[in-house]
Every structure is written in C-alpha cells, then in structure tokens.
Amino acid sequence: MDSRRGSVFGTEDGRVAIRFVRLVPHPPEQVWRAITDPAQLAEWFPAVVELDRPAGSELFFGVTEQQRQRFGMADDPAGTPNGRMLRNEPPSVLEYEWAGEILTWKITGTAGGSRLVFTNVLTDPEAGAPAAAGWEAGLEVVEAQLDxxxxxxxxxxxxxxxxxxxTG
Structure with a gap:
C-alpha cells in the first residue's frame, strides 16, 4: 500500500488518528535522517524541535519562522516542555508525545528501500482533515529530500x- 492519501480513522479509545504509508527507494538510515535531522525538519515539520533525545526526555516544540510570519504565532518565552520522547530506536522507531498527541514513525527495510508508516493520534477529533492535509504536504517534502x-x-x-x- 502506497496511497498518497492518509487514512483518518477512530481509535479504540475514541480518539482520531491519521496514518500514512510510504514505500521509498532509500535505506532506513536515510529515511531516519529525513525525519530527525534538524536541517531537514526545518523544511517541512510544523515545529522547531530537537528529536535526538533518549526515551523519557522532555521535548520543546517551538514555533517556526514561517508560522511567526504567516500566522503571528509566538513561542512560550519560558520554553516550557510540551512533549516527551516515548521511543527513539534508530533507524526503526521514533515515537513522541506533542501537546497530548502521539506521533509514531516506523521504518522497515524492504528489498527496494524502506517502508515508512507514520501515525498521528490526535487530541481533537475535528483536527483530522486539516492535520492529514498538513502531514501529506510534509511527507511530499520528505520524499523530495530523499530523492x-x-x-x-x-x-x-x-x-x-x-x-x-x-473534507467531505
């Protein structure tokens, strides 16, 4: 399965999740860098964050420059952590909590490269459609970077x- 669209579905605990699957002709280590390297993240990820942290570490997801300019968003001046690293197992599993949401990246090597599965469990059930559109756009950048x-x-x-x- 390598549909361009993400699937939006209900979870067993009543929340909403989004899942994307991508088959890419690149090794897991290269895919891992695309989803964790700060320079690559700056091109597509909707926050400024340092993901090279061990499980259990607190994380701070900051506002990007584009978010400041476009939406007038501002960072918490105290830099209060708003997330936590749950799993950091390079180059196969990256999972973290961000403002109550769970984001999980799983990378599996394949004969032709890698299978990337990204799942975002949301806190707001109404956010499924806009979040899916944002993640799809981000994954398009990841694929371009990899290529x-x-x-x-x-x-x-x-x-x-x-x-x-x-929507619809």
Whole structure:
C-alpha cells in the first residue's frame, strides 16, 4: 500500500488518528535522517524541535519562522516542555508525545528501500482533515529530500490545496 492519501480513522479509545504509508527507494538510515535531522525538519515539520533525545526526555516544540510570519504565532518565552520522547530506536522507531498527541514513525527495510508508516493520534477529533492535509504536504517534502529533488513549493500552501481532499 502506497496511497498518497492518509487514512483518518477512530481509535479504540475514541480518539482520531491519521496514518500514512510510504514505500521509498532509500535505506532506513536515510529515511531516519529525513525525519530527525534538524536541517531537514526545518523544511517541512510544523515545529522547531530537537528529536535526538533518549526515551523519557522532555521535548520543546517551538514555533517556526514561517508560522511567526504567516500566522503571528509566538513561542512560550519560558520554553516550557510540551512533549516527551516515548521511543527513539534508530533507524526503526521514533515515537513522541506533542501537546497530548502521539506521533509514531516506523521504518522497515524492504528489498527496494524502506517502508515508512507514520501515525498521528490526535487530541481533537475535528483536527483530522486539516492535520492529514498538513502531514501529506510534509511527507511530499520528505520524499523530495530523499530523492535529492529541490522543494519548489511551500508546504503550508500545499496543505491548503490538499485540505479539500480530506473534507467531505
């Protein structure tokens, strides 16, 4: 399965989750860097965060420069942790909590590269469609980075374009 669209579904505990599966022709170690390296994250991830932390570590997810400019968002001046690293097992499992949501990245080696499965369990059931559009746009950037292609689009603009696919 390598559908471009993420699936939005209910969880057993009544929350909403989004799952994306990508088959990429790159080794797990390279995919791992794409989802953890601060320079690569800066191109697509919706926060500034240092993910190279052991399980149990507190995390601070800060506002990106683009979020400041576009939406007038601001960081917590105290830098109070708003997340926690749950699992950090390079290059196969990365799982963390961010403001009550759980984000899980699983990378499995395949004969032709890697299978990346990303799941985001949301705290707000109404956020499923916009979050899915945002993650899809981000994953498009990850795939371009892995393929060595220039990113010639803005992920926030792309998420707005994709939003209609997840509503309705």
């Amino acid at each position: 060595g292609k220039p990113v010639t689009w803005n992920p926030l603009d792309r998420a707005e374009e994709l939003a209609a696919l997840y």
